[in-house]
Amino acid sequence: MSPTAAAVRRSWTLAAVTLLLVASSSAAQEPEAADDSPAVVAVESDLMIEQTLLDEDLDSYRALAAERDRLDARIAELQGTLDAAIDTASGTEGAERVATLVETLERSRADRDERDAAIARLALRIVERRRRVALLERRRDELASRKEEVSGELTGTWDVVLLPADQRGTCRLEQDGTLVSGTYRLEGGLSGSFQGTLVNRKVVLERIDSRLGRTMRLEGRLSTDGTQIRGTWLDYELAGGEGATGHWSARRRSPSGEP
Numbered sequence: 001m002s003p004t005a006a007a008v009r010r011s012w013t014l015a016a017v018t019l020l021l022v023a024s025s026s027a028a029q030e031p032e033a034a035d036d037s038p039a040v041v042a043v044e045s046d047l048m049i050e051q052t053l054l055d056e057d058l059d060s061y062r063a064l065a066a067e068r069d070r071l072d073a074r075i076a077e078l079q080g081t082l083d084a085a086i087d088t089a090s091g092t093e094g095a096e097r098v099a100t101l102v103e104t105l106e107r108s109r110a111d112r113d114e115r116d117a118a119i120a121r122l123a124l125r126i127v128e129r130r131r132r133v134a135l136l137e138r139r140r141d142e143l144a145s146r147k148e149e150v151s152g153e154l155t156g157t158w159d160v161v162l163l164p165a166d167q168r169g170t171c172r173l174e175q176d177g178t179l180v181s182g183t184y185r186l187e188g189g190l191s192g193s194f195q196g197t198l199v200n201r202k203v204v205l206e207r208i209d210s211r212l213g214r215t216m217r218l219e220g221r222l223s224t225d226g227t228q229i230r231g232t233w234l235d236y237e238l239a240g241g242e243g244a245t246g247h248w249s250a251r252r253r254s255p256s257g258e259p
Contacts, residue, residue, distance in 0.1 A: 040143045047136040054129040057122060064119050071112040078105045153226045154180050154198055158250040162186075162233065171250070180205065198222065203229055212237075218248055227252045 082101040088094070154175040161168050169186030175198060182194040184207070192215075196205035201224075207216035220231020229250040 040140060043136055043140045043143060047133065047140060050129060050133050050136060054126065054133060057126050057129060061119065061122050061126060064115055064122065068112060068115040068119060071108055071115060075105065075108050075112060078108060153222060154203070157253040158229070159253060160184065160186070160250045161248065163247045163249075165246070170253075203231065220248065220250075 078101060082098065082105060085094070085098050085101055154173045156173065158171050158173060159168070160171055167186055167188075169184055169190070171182050171184035171194060173180055173182035173194065178197050178199050180194065180196045180198055180203070183192070184194060185191045190209065192207060192209040194205045194207060196203065196218075198204075201222040203218070203220045203222055205218040205220075206214055207218060209215045215237055216233055216235050218231060218233045220229040222229050229248075231248060233246055233248050235244050
């Protein structure tokens with residue numbers, strides 16, 4: 001490959017990598033672009049760059065291999081010509097022809113050796129790039145899987161009943177690891193938010209009323225199929241008095257919104 005062609009190829013590679021970086025940066029800053037986390041976007045960006053460089057190295061390898069094959073053919077041709085010249089060479093002119101053939105053959109072999117060395121280095125780099133691509137793909141899949149896990153068993157919309165008053169309402173919960181948060185709306189216009197945890201199917205939520213602040217602690221157990229919660233509640237305002245506790249339950253709504 002000529003120096004000019006190599007320089008053009010390198011400039012194209014740099015341009016492609018730059019475009020990938022700009023595109024991935026724009027995707028990360030676009031609020032409606034995707035649900036992927038910043039970590040996933042970063043790994044995807046690294047993966048695209050590494051794959052582009054791998055493709056470039058593979059193209060270079062094929063070009064070098066083709067050049068090596070051309071040199072091998074040239075060397076074989078020169079060797080045959082030299083062998084024939086040795087058999088027929090005589091006098092000064094014959095000696096000069098043999099010397100020229102030997103010099104040309106040595107230059108061709110040196111060029112072929114340079115190609116072989118470059119091919120060997122490139123082969124090792126290709127193996128390393130493929131290893132990095134595989135690692136990045138594995139990391140991306142792990143992060144994507146972790147994100148799915150983080151969405152949590154409690155994430156969704158639930159129909160809630162507080163007993164013994166039979167007070168009903170709905171809540172929307174989001175789970176991130178063991179942490180749970182959400183909002184609720186009950187009959188009578190009561191609304192607010194939830195904060196709590198889910199550990200080993202034990203649900204603990206604190207009810208934070210939009211007007212009164214922290215008013216209630218709810219504990220419960222998530223069913224094995226993840227569709228129901230049953231437990232007890234404690235009203236902070238009434239603690240120690242009659243009616244301070246009771247039972248509660250929640251049933252997950254289907255994705256269609258039906259109970």
